[in-house]
Amino acid sequence: xxxxxxxxxxxxxxxxxxxxxxxxxxxxxxxxxxxxxxxxxxxxxxxxxxxxxxxxxxxxxxxxxxxxxxxxxxxxxxxxxxxxxxxxxxxxxxxxxxxxxxxxxxxxxxxxxxxxxxxxxxxxxxxxxxxxxxxxxxxxxxxxxxxxxxxxxxxxxxxxxxxxxxxxxxxxxxxxxxxxxxxxxxxxxxxxxxxxxxxxxxxxxxxxxxxxxxxxxxxxxxxxxxxxxxxxxxxxxxxxxxxxxxxxxxxxxxxxxxxxxxxxxxxxxxxxxxxxxxxxxxxxxxxxxxxxxxxxxxxxxxxxxxxxxxxxxxxxxxxxxxxxxxxxxxxxxxxxxxxxxxxxxxxxxxxxxxxxxxxxxxxxxxxxxxxxxxxxxxxxxxxxxxxxxxxxxxxxxxxxxxxxxxxxxxxxxxxxxxxxxxxxxxxxx
Numbered sequence: 001x002x003x004x005x006x007x008x009x010x011x012x013x014x015x016x017x018x019x020x021x022x023x024x025x026x027x028x029x030x031x032x033x034x035x036x037x038x039x040x041x042x043x044x045x046x047x048x049x050x051x052x053x054x055x056x057x058x059x060x061x062x063x064x065x066x067x068x069x070x071x072x073x074x075x076x077x078x079x080x081x082x083x084x085x086x087x088x089x090x091x092x093x094x095x096x097x098x099x100x101x102x103x104x105x106x107x108x109x110x111x112x113x114x115x116x117x118x119x120x121x122x123x124x125x126x127x128x129x130x131x132x133x134x135x136x137x138x139x140x141x142x143x144x145x146x147x148x149x150x151x152x153x154x155x156x157x158x159x160x161x162x163x164x165x166x167x168x169x170x171x172x173x174x175x176x177x178x179x180x181x182x183x184x185x186x187x188x189x190x191x192x193x194x195x196x197x198x199x200x201x202x203x204x205x206x207x208x209x210x211x212x213x214x215x216x217x218x219x220x221x222x223x224x225x226x227x228x229x230x231x232x233x234x235x236x237x238x239x240x241x242x243x244x245x246x247x248x249x250x251x252x253x254x255x256x257x258x259x260x261x262x263x264x265x266x267x268x269x270x271x272x273x274x275x276x277x278x279x280x281x282x283x284x285x286x287x288x289x290x291x292x293x294x295x296x297x298x299x300x301x302x303x304x305x306x307x308x309x310x311x312x313x314x315x316x317x318x319x320x321x322x323x324x325x326x327x328x329x330x331x332x333x334x335x336x337x338x339x340x341x342x343x344x345x346x347x348x349x350x351x352x353x354x355x356x357x358x359x360x361x362x363x364x365x366x367x368x369x370x371x372x373x374x375x376x377x378x379x380x381x382x383x384x385x386x387x388x389x390x391x392x393x394x395x396x397x398x399x400x401x402x403x404x405x406x407x408x409x410x411x412x413x414x415x416x417x418x419x420x421x422x423x424x425x426x427x428x429x
Contacts, residue, residue, distance in 0.1 A: 001030065004317050005040040007065040007096075009087060010077035011051060014101060014128075015042070017302030018075070018309055019053045025310070035317045041065050043078075062087060066094045073316055075309060076100040085109050092122045099312045101128040101305055107202035111215050125312035130203045131156065131281045133304030134297035135311070140210050140285075147287030149211045152250040153428065156203040158279035158300040159187040159194040160226050160246040164264075165277045167234045168243060174229060186279045186300065196225035197246060197262045204248035207283070208260055211250065214337050216260065222342040224263040233352060233423060236394055240350070240378075242266035243274045247428060258337045259345055265428045266350055343403035348427035351395040351405075353412065354420040357383060361417050362393055372408035374400045390419060396427070 008015050022029075022037060030036055041057040041064060065071060074091045076098060078084050085105050091098050093116070100106070106113070106126055117124050127137045131154075140149070155161050162184075163177035172180075178195070181187035193199050201223040205216045226246050237244050244264055251259040267274050272294050276282040281299025286292055298304045355361050362379055369376060378396035397405075409422045 001034055001036050002317075003036045003038055004073065004313075005038050005068075005071045006313065007040060007068070007071045007074045008042040008077060009062075009065070009074060009084075010079070011042050011044050011055070012077065013302040014305045014309070015075075015077045016052050017306035018077075019055055021303065021306045021310055023053075029314065033314060033318055035314075037313065037317070040071055041068060062090070066090055069095070071096055073097045073099060073313055075313070076102055076105075077309075078102075079104070081105055081108060085113075088113055088124070089116060092117050092120060092124070095120075095122070097123045097125070097316050099125045099128075099309055099316065101126070101309060103129040103199070103202040103206060107205035107216075107218055110206065110209060123316060125316060126206070127312050128305045128308035130206055131283060131295065131297065131299045132301060133307040134281060134283070134295050134299065135308070136207070136283050136295050137210065138311075138315075139295065140207070144285075144287055144290065144293075147289045149285055149287050150252040151286040152204070152207055152211060152248070152283065153273065153285070154204070154207070154248045154283040155245050155273055155276050155281055156248050156283070156299065157194050157197075157200045157246060158281060158298070159191060160197075160200070161276065161281070161299075162186045162279045164226065164229070164234075164244055164246065167229070167231060168238065169277075171231065171235075173231055174226065194225075195227050197223045198225075200246060200248050201262045204250060204260065204262060207248070208250040208258070211285075212252075212258060212337060214258070214339075216339070220260055220339045222261040222263065222345075224261075226264050228423065229264055229425075230423070232392065233350075233425060236350070236352065237266050237425075240266070240396065241269055242350075242427065243269060244425065245273060245276070247273070249428070252337075253340060256337055258339050260339055261342060261345065263426060265426050267428050271429075343401070343406070345402045346399050347402070348399055348429065349395075349397040349405055350423075350425045350427055351397065351409070352423040353393040353395070353418065354422075355391055355393055355417050356419050357389045357391045358417055361391075364415065364417065365393055365395065365412055368411050369395070369397070369408050372404045372411075374398075374404055374408055 047058045047060045074096045081104055084102050088098050159181055162181045166177040201221045209216050247265045248262050282296040284294045375398040376395050381393045384390040
């Protein structure tokens with residue numbers, strides 16, 4: 001039986017989950033693959049700290065892993081950009097394959113890492129970086145290789161989806177939804193990277209690079225989080241037949257242009273993504289041969305993430321460590337598509353204008369929208385409870401260019417009837 005030695009960089013919740021899962025599945029894996037997996041070394045910051053599992057090979061020196069020729073695969077679980085990026089590059093250069101769950105490193109330096117790995121004949125696997133245990137990377141890389149993917153639309157962050165679900169179903173504020181998410185372990189003590197959409201953008205970067213074989217920089221993706229979503233907008237969405245989700249969207253515009261964006265969006269209640277609740281993730285896509293597909297499952301947690309990591313380890317053992325020529329986990333050649341700016345995008349919009357209630361308010365707003373080539377198909381107004389002469393005008397527009405929407409909103413925000421800034425939420429059908 002072939003033995004494969006593994007090193008872990010980091011042994012937090014996910015690393016502990018991986019150790020437990022390997023111990024549980026060891027006999028089954030050996031029977032199915034003829035390979036015995038052995039965790040030989042584990043890099044930690046504090047070697048004296050007590051762990052939840054019994055492990056050996058603890059070290060706080062990366063050289064003990066880099067210099068160990070017996071180690072075939074290194075699993076990077078320390079997170080962040082540095083020193084993770086430097087460690088990954090050094091591990092590859094020392095002749096080791098790498099498995100990582102680090103979406104930030106891949107989003108910022110994925111092409112650099114890929115080029116070095118290919119040049120020296122090593123592999124970098126990263127199934128767990130997107131949607132945790134849901135096998136979206138492998139499905140796109142292999143199962144859908146015969147397809148030309150034209151659309152990716154996903155709920156890729158469990159924290160924000162949990163918060164929006166609680167706001168919609170319990171009628172609570174964003175802050176209270178966040179407190180619940182932190183209480184149940186779905187949100188970090190500092191949730192900024194999730195709430196601002198950055199985590200989702202990192203994952204979209206990885207998916208778009210793989211699906212369209214293009215180099216994507218973080219700045220290529222328009223990114224907007226959920227911090228501006230108010231309970232009023234959640235309720236209005238429900239009245240109009242929509243739900244609000246933080247979406248990651250990659251869409252082909254013709255054959256040579258691509259739209260990449262992350263933002264809150266209203267989607268119809270009948271849309272497949274509308275039923276994705278709480279901490280669950282989902283990816284909806286369209287391929288020219290398979291048509292519509294959706295992947296769904298838990299997008300976070302130690303054990304789902306460990307499941308994806310162990311799957312990568314097993315694939316590396318059965319493929320890259322056995323055969324000299326394999327289908328790369330990254331694109332072998334980069335394509336050419338122009339990523340359009342957000343101002344060039346076109347969509348339906350929900351607009352909410354907090355106003356002082358005076359005669360002709362809707363007419364003034366509609367006139368300015370019309371002057372900017374924006375047609376509306378619905379408009380309603382309501383007064384703010386317990387506050388006389390204050391209200392909200394809600395408008396649904398037909399498809400309009402983002403740049404025109406911005407110019408119109410800028411003009412409307414300067415009107416004396418406005419008591420606050422307008423709210424813009426795009427609508428995805």
